[in-house]
Amino acid sequence: MTDRHGAVLVLTNPYDATADVVLRVLADRRVPVVRVDPGADLHEGASLTARYSTGRRWGTLRTASRELDLSDVRSVWVRRPSPYDAPPGMAEHDAKFAGAQAFWGAGGILASLDGAHYVNHPWHIRNAEYKPAQLTVASRCGLLVPGTVITTDPQEAREFCVRQPGGAVYKPLWDSRYRDSEGAAQQVWVRGVEAAEITEAVAACPHLFQAKVPKAFDVRVTAVADRLFGVRIDSPDLDWRHRQDLMTCTPVEIPEPVARSIAAYLGELRLIYGAFDFAVTDDGSWYFLECNANGQWAWQPAETTAGIAGALADQLEKGPDT
Known part of the structure; x- marks a missing residue:
C-alpha cells in the first residue's frame, strides 16, 4: 500500500454491521478512521464547518471523540448514512427547509473534499441508481438485458x-x-x-x-475496482431476497466477457464499487438485472466476505491515485 497519511472518513449509520467488517481490517492495519452519521450526528453534538477563499479550502468535522481536519482525509467511504433530515420537533415547513439545507450544505461539503478517494462518490451513487440508466449502460457495455x-x-x-x-x-x-x-x-x-x-x-x-428470464440460478458479482467476487445463488423464489434463509450460496467463476463488461460499466458510471445481479440460464447466458452502487455484501460466504472486506480496505487505505 502507499504511505499516504490522513484518516479514512466513513459515512454510515451506527447500526451498519457491514461497515464493521471493513473497519476491523483497517484497525488491524493501524489506519486511522473517523466514523460519522452526518444526517443524525449533526443534530446530536457533532459539528461541521467549511471555509472557502480564493485558492484555499479548509474545514473541520468534530464528533464526540474526534476532531478531523477536512484537508487531511485520504478516503471517504459512503456506506449507509441516515437521510439529511431536520432536527426532531421542528414545525413542518421549518423542517423541510432545514432538511434541504442539511442535504445541500453538509452533503455538499462531504462530497467535495479535495484529494480524497471516494468509494463511491455520493453523486456517482445517485446517478447510478436510476434503473433506466442502468439498463442503458449495461446494454452499451455488452451485457445481455431482458x-x-x-x-x-x-x-x-x-x-x-x-x-x-x-x-x-x-x-x-x-x-x-x-x-x-x-x-x-x-x-x-x-x-x-x-x-x-x-x-x-x-x-x-x-x-x-x-x-422473465428462464434462469437456472442467480449470481451476485461484487466488484471492487478491478477485483470481482462471484457467488452463485440457488433459491426457490423468483426474488432470492424474499427468503434468504432458503437460499444457498457458492463461489462461481465469472466469464471473461462478463468481467470485461462489468469493468466498462463501472468506468462509464465512475464507480469503484458495484453489486451486480445476474440471472443465468441453462445455456450459460448471463442476463443483467441491476447494479446497486451501495449494495450489501456481508451476507455472502465467509471467504467471499473476507475477500470483499480486504479489497475495500485496500481502496480506502491507499487513498487517491497519484
Whole structure:
C-alpha cells in the first residue's frame, strides 16, 4: 500500500454491521478512521464547518471523540448514512427547509473534499441508481438485458406482458418506503405479473415490467475496482431476497466477457464499487438485472466476505491515485 497519511472518513449509520467488517481490517492495519452519521450526528453534538477563499479550502468535522481536519482525509467511504433530515420537533415547513439545507450544505461539503478517494462518490451513487440508466449502460457495455418496458400507459404494459412467451415480472424502480393502509412497513418484491392483473393504476406513476428470464440460478458479482467476487445463488423464489434463509450460496467463476463488461460499466458510471445481479440460464447466458452502487455484501460466504472486506480496505487505505 502507499504511505499516504490522513484518516479514512466513513459515512454510515451506527447500526451498519457491514461497515464493521471493513473497519476491523483497517484497525488491524493501524489506519486511522473517523466514523460519522452526518444526517443524525449533526443534530446530536457533532459539528461541521467549511471555509472557502480564493485558492484555499479548509474545514473541520468534530464528533464526540474526534476532531478531523477536512484537508487531511485520504478516503471517504459512503456506506449507509441516515437521510439529511431536520432536527426532531421542528414545525413542518421549518423542517423541510432545514432538511434541504442539511442535504445541500453538509452533503455538499462531504462530497467535495479535495484529494480524497471516494468509494463511491455520493453523486456517482445517485446517478447510478436510476434503473433506466442502468439498463442503458449495461446494454452499451455488452451485457445481455431482458426485454423491458417502463411506462405509465396501462395498455402498453398489458401488451408487453402478452408478448412475453416465458412470462413477465414487475419490479419497482426504486425501493421507496412503503406502508399499507394500516401503517405496516412493506417490501415490494420482484414478482410475476399477468396482463389481466394490470389496472389503470399504472397511469399513476412509471412502472417497470420485464421479460422473465428462464434462469437456472442467480449470481451476485461484487466488484471492487478491478477485483470481482462471484457467488452463485440457488433459491426457490423468483426474488432470492424474499427468503434468504432458503437460499444457498457458492463461489462461481465469472466469464471473461462478463468481467470485461462489468469493468466498462463501472468506468462509464465512475464507480469503484458495484453489486451486480445476474440471472443465468441453462445455456450459460448471463442476463443483467441491476447494479446497486451501495449494495450489501456481508451476507455472502465467509471467504467471499473476507475477500470483499480486504479489497475495500485496500481502496480506502491507499487513498487517491497519484
